[in-house]
Amino acid sequence: MSKRHDENDIVRVDFSFKRELAETVEGDLANFCYQCGACVGDCPATTYSEAFNPREIMLKVLYGLEDELLGSESVIWECTNCYACHERCPQQVKPVEIIISLKNMLAARGDAPDAVNKVIHTFETTGRTVPYSPAIDKQRAKFDLPPLGEVPMDEIRALLEPVVEGDAP
Amino acid sequence: MKRFAFFPGCLIPARHPAMEFAIRATLPKLDIELVDLEGASCCPDPIYFKSKDKLSWLAVAARNLCLAEDLGVDLVTNCSGCTATLSETYHLLADEPELKDQVNERLAKIGKTYKGTSKVRHIATVVRDEAGYEKIRNSVTHPLMGLKVAIHYGCHLLKPSRIMNVDNPDDPSVLENLIRALGADPVRHRNWYLCCGKACQNEDIPNNMMHDLLGSVHDEEADILGMICPTCFGQFDHGQKKIAKIFDEDFHTPAVYYFQLLALAQGIPYDQLGFQKQRFKPTVLQQFDETAAPSPA
Secondary structure (H helix, E strand, C coil): CCCCCCHHHCCCCCHHHHHHHHHCCCHHHHHHCCCCCHHHHCCHHHHHCCCCCHHHHHHHHHHCCHHHHHCCCCCHHHCCCCCHHHHHCCCCCCHHHHHHHHHHHHHHCCCCCHHHHHHHHHHHHHCCCCCCCHHHHHHHHHCCCCCCCCCCHHHHHHHHCCCCCCCCC | CEEEEEECCCHHHHHCHHHHHHHHHHHHHHCEEEEECCCCCCCCCCCCHHHHCHHHHHHHHHHHHHHHHHHCCCEEECCHHHHHHHHHHHHHHHHCHHHHHHHHHHHHCCCCCCCCCCCEEEHHHHHHHHHCHHHHHHHCCCCCCCCEEEECCCCCCCCCHHHHCCCCCCCCCHHHHHHHCCCCEEECCCCCCCCCCCCCCCCHHHHHHHHHHHHHHHHCCCCEEEECCHHHHHHHHHHHHHHHHHHCCCCCCCEEEHHHHHHHHCCCCHHHCCHHHCCCCCHHHHHHHHCCCCCCC
């Protein structure tokens, strides 16, 4: 009988996934996680959801388990963005930032939730997360506040586009 | 007068103009001058747009910081979300020169350069550090004696502490002291450290969390829930109706933004502070219209 492990028992690290994650801002910090679990105790999402555990998310990141992290069963949108894990992490991995980097990867694949996409769309088209309406200025006038100022959308749109060769310095 | 660039963000100017009114009415009495930022956009928000693309998020945030740099002043925020975005941008670009270069390549397209010369200050720390509790106390004409205010810090005012530099996140005191300066009694309920849950995309989590939090506030018999963030405010005002329905329990704890409380204590009447627009109206505050402290002889 062979002493070799069954191939199916071995987790294969998906390096291409990890390289893609490392391309996002602060996505490379994940490698410093040593699985201590300091991020778990204060996590409100863990307190209220059995499915959500930042240490487990970080372990999946270390292995590069793309399907579990970015698939339809992914729990990353349960994160409350409270930054308690960022506060606690002795390795300065900033688990919340890794989770947001994973969301960046989902967005790049076109797989962000509709509710999230709606707010993103409002920002990209108006420069605000609360869409403008004349009713807003009417309410503001009741408090002697001036109308909302203009957002120069040409500038915002330019900033949302990556720099390409030939852009004027 | 200490001058600051005022970054009101999206939620307060559009959804809660009463909060902006209260800020603009109260700060001059503390010798703090706000200068408006022309052409400011959304910070952008640290929940949704940051989830799309962090580099674009940093570039837009850096543009907002450039507007304050052009005026040569620090920037003051009145929303904890804006504070999170802009403080994080300030620190990350200071720590990561390569990232700063990438952001500046984008800013070059609109003729701007981010330098990192304007700090980001949450309005709670500005009144604490620039005016001080004593000056706030001296600005109060209608002390809120006997009012029990449950404290809700929210998350982004305190954490991560090495970026926010506001207070000890495990045992903060700034909001308690700001409430005391108004003559009211702060109450630290047992769930004081909880998040409002707004960013979470699974409704059960924030619903259960808010239910626990409102329950502990109710147990302390607090009159109101004192807020410092408009996002948390929305959760506990609008959201409290939903919680009451789901759990069939009516805690009826009105949420109140700190600067509206300060305005009331400085003598602006209840009816002028927009409380009638709230789902849960803090009518307990009406009594303070009549309780002007005798002016010192």
